[in-house]
Amino acid sequence: MASHISLFSTPFLVFSFLACASFFASFAYSASTGAAEVANGRTEAEALLEWKVSLDNQSQSLLSSWAGDSPCNWFGISCDQSGSVINISLPDSSLRGTLNRLRFSSFPNLTVLNLPNNSLYGYVPSHIGNLSNLSILNLAFNSISGNIPPEIGNLVSLTILALSSNKLTGTIPASLENLKNLSKLYLWNNNLFGSITFIGNLTRSLTILVLSFNKLTGTIPASLQNLKSLSKLNLCNNNLSGSITFIENITRSLTNLDLSFNKLTGTIPASLENLRSLYQLDLQHNNFFGPIIFIQNLTRSLTILDLSFNNLTGTIPASLGNLRSLSQLYFQDNSLFGPIPPEMNNLTHLYSLEIYSNRLSGNLPRDVCLGGLLSYFSASENYFTGPIPKSLRNCSSLLRLRLERNQLSGNISEAFGTHPHLYYMGLSDNELHGELSLKWEQFNNLAAFKISGNKISGEIPAALGKATHLQALDLSSNQLVGRIPKELRNLKLIELALNDNKLSGDIPFDVASLSDLERLGLAANNFSASILTQLGKCSKLVFLNMSKNRFTGIIPAEMGSLQSLQNLDLSWNSLMGGIAPELGQLQQLEFLNLSHNMLSGLIPASFSRLQGLTKVDVSYNKLEGPISDIKAFREAPFEAIRNNTNLCGNATGLEACSALMKNKTVHKKGPKVVFLTVFSLLGSLLGLIVGFLIFFQSRRKKRLVETPQRDVTARWCPGGDLRYEDIIEATEEFDSKYCIGTGGYGVVYKAVLPSEQVLAVKKFHQTPEVEMSSLKAFRSEIDVLMGIRHRNIVKLYGFCSHAKHSFLVYEFVERGSLRKVLNEEEQSAKMDWDKRMNLIKGVANALSYMHHDCSPPIIHRDISSNNVLLDSEYEAHVSDFGTARLLMPDSSNWTSFAGTFGYTAPELAYTMKVDEKCDVYSFGVLTLEVMMGKHPGDFISSLMLSASTSSSSPIGHNTVLKDVLDQRLPPPENELADGVAHVAKLAFACLQTDPHYRPTMRQVSTELTTRWPPLPKLFSTMELEDIMVHRNDIG
Secondary structure, eight states, rough: OHHHHHHHHHHHHHHHHHHHHHHHHHHEEEHHHHHHHHHHHHHHHHHHHHHHHHHHHHHHHHHHHHHHSOGGGGGTTEEOSSOEEEEETTTTTOEOEEEEETOGGGGGTOOEOOOOOOEEOOOOGGGGGOOOOOEEEEOOOSSEEOOOOOOGOOOOOOSEEOOSSSSEOOOOOGGGOOOOTTOOOEEOSEEEOOOOOGGGGTTTTTTTTEEOEEEEEOOOOOGGGGGGTOOOOOOOSSSEEEEEGGGGGSSTTOOEEESSEEEEEEOOOGGGGGGGTTOOOEOOOSSSEEOGGGGGGGGGGGOOOOOOSEEEOOOOOOOGGGOTTEEEEEEEEEEEEEEGGGGGOOTOSEEEEEOSSEEEEOOOOTTTTSOOOOOOOOOOSSSSOOOOOOOTTOOOOEEEEEOOOEEEEEEGGOOOOTTOOOOEEEEOOOEEEOOOOOOOGGGGOEEEEESSSSEEEEOOOOOGGOOTTEEEEOSSSEEEOOOOOOGGGSSSEEEOOSEEEEEEEOOOOOGGGOOOOOOEEOOOEEEEOOOOOGGGOOOTTTTTEEEESEEEEEEOOOGGGGTTTTTEEEOEEEHHHHHHHGGGTTTTEEEEOSSSSSEEEEEGGGGOOOOOEEEEHHHHHHEEOOOOSSSHHOOOOOOOOOOOOOEEEESSTTTOOOOOHHHHHHHHHHHHHHHHHHHHHHHHHHHHHHHHHHHHHHHHHHTTTOOOGGGOOEEEEETTTTOOOHHHHTTTTOOOEEEEEEOSSSEEEEEEEEOOOEEEEEEEOOOOOHHHHHHHHHHHHHHHHHHHOTTTBEEEEEEESSSOEEEEEEOOOOOOEEHHHHSSHHHHHHSSSHHHHHHHHHHHHHHHHHHTTSOOOOOOOOGGGGGEEEEEEEEEEOOOSSOOOOOTTTSSTTTOOOOTTTSSSSGGGOOOOOOOOHHHHHHHHHHHHHHHSSTTTTTTHHHHHTSSSSSSOOOHHOOOOHSSOOOOOOOOOOHHHHHHHHHHHHHHTTTTTGGSSSHHHHHHHHHSSOOOOOOSOOOOGOOOOHHHSSSSOOO
């Protein structure tokens, strides 16, 4: 009994009680924890569903799996073992909305927020700082705006921060230095500004830092040396200045250094040799100067070296041959001179070699393609002599070869072999000879072959017709003989230049078969027979020069169908009969030369409609009667109308037409004229009524058979997620109340999207179906233009072609065109000299980028004050690429020219060579317009005529510079006055009549970023003669 009672002794009871208590407590804790986890899961689900509802309908449909209270199985959501959300990853999901409704405080365990390449807009909410466990934040490639919130500095676990390709503004917050675990920071392609002094305070664990394509200023701090783990540094496309001496102490782990497109200066330090891991070095488009001897100690692991577009001098050191891993080498547009060292033949891995626009001499590298990898080789605009290297003969990897404007010699037929991939071959302006007996059928992709200005002889080979991709053929200024081979009709030529040879006979094929032809040059040959009537079917012709031949017969009426024609030269032939009245239908015509023929009769009355005609020459014919009352005739010099039978009218050297003769003519034909006038009016009225009936009936039918959405052809910027319907809805199907401008190609509308994004939409005029198909053919060009990223170029978001509407979509620029601002008194007064100088720099930088940094280069071809837009800060943005075409041979319209009257270069009246120097001339006109406050008009021709001679200009000598400046502004003073005078001198250099004497836009851009030289005399006394340029001494 006693032993039994002892089992329930006091210690035992206490122990039992504690055990029971522990058990129930443990059970209760387990139950409460499970309940908390369930509750937390529900809170996260509710927060996600709340954010889903805030997105647009399409986004919500994509998140259809987001339902219920268990988010772990939802699309794009991952959870930990306890069921808590740790990863929200929805890249490339077409989400449209903001982050404001996403309650970050509901996700205590979130480690990854990955939402790149969507259509998110609005701001980065400050409560994002509540995600204390977040390690990866990726919001790149969206449309998020506003500042980077300093609360991001609270994300102390962050290792990767990616906010690139948004619309963020403001400065980069200093709170980023709190992110001690950060390894990768991507903020490129935004609108961030301010200095980058904060860099030195970032964590030493940072390996990648990319701040490119912003508006950052100041110098690169020496404290960058603190980032001991840095492997990639990209600061390109900013406004950084100063030297790069920071390199002396930078970490040796750096593999990629890109400082291109800034305003950095000084010499390139030899301390680059310390970067033993470097494989990519890009310093292009800065203001570095001095020799490049630093190359001798660069690491042999370097694969890409770009020093282009600087002011580097001296010779290329032999030590370059030590960099045997180089695959891309860019030295173009510097002032390097001397021969290429033979050690360069050691670079057997070269894929791209660009050394054009220097002063290099001697022979080209003998074994330039020894490794068999060379694809791009450009050595144009140097002083190279000797033959084309033999290694190029068997260089089957070549894609593009440009050796123009050198002094190369040798037999062309021995220089090339099989090149199945070559698409561009430029050999113009050398001293090559021989015949074109190449294996043309093996040039499978050749689109452009240009060998003008050489000594090529023999006949044009019929085998050229086997190069079926050929679109541009320039054989001008050689010694070719014989006839044009009929096999050329098999080609899809856009440009055919055969001028200045010894060709003869007629045109042996139907020119109409070349339906894409835009430029045809046959001048200065021995062609005979009559002008083909089929020329009228070449509806895309812009330039036609058949002068200095032996063409006979009449001018065919069918030529009036060439509605795109801007330049027509039929001079120095044996044409007879009257001038075809149908030529008056050529509304785009700017230059007309019919001189030195045997044309007779009156100048057609239809010529009065040629209001765009700027130059005309009808001299040495048998014409009589009154000249047309248009500017081209009124301002024509006597040499352009002399030696005719009896011309009269208001022009230099002509007698006024007799009033008696006019009265007699009217009296004699009066009743007939009255009858014809009344009859014409009645006919026009009837035609108008019928036209309206047809128009409304066709619109009714068109609405009944509306083209479905699948007939839309579109190209949109990646991540833009624009749609055809968005634009139609935002403009209420292009209602006139949204119209903000008109042009020759279409109407511009303002479109405000539901996301509050403002766009400019350029809707093309309705065109025939055949032209719509050609618009669709621009898709490859649109892709390239959408890739342009420059602060002074209006961003193109996309292109859409539909049976009903076709349009381009651009970013919206607030103040509109420069012409509009200059014409408004209040706005033009606010645009002071500082703003105007900055505006000119912006346009120069944009054109320099287009000409020298785009591959292939882009010529704008319509630079005017209408096509330069100004933002709220009067910053310039070059716009309207509707007339621009890429300098790529497979482009559908790459040689067309459609400039604006008053801005076009004078050589376009007589040459087929449309190059960057045309834009340079237009830039010169634009610069004077900005300085004068109005278009300079005839002021240019008066000045440049005397500047082309060695004599002093009466106008330039008697005109004070400050008197031609915009009188609405006070005269500039001090350093600003120096700058204005220097810019005026630059403008005159750009306006040189001979394009060879004009500077490149790269040179202009560089000059505008250097310190202005002091004036030789007081600004108030400076005359135009003091700044006139008689030779191109710019750059």
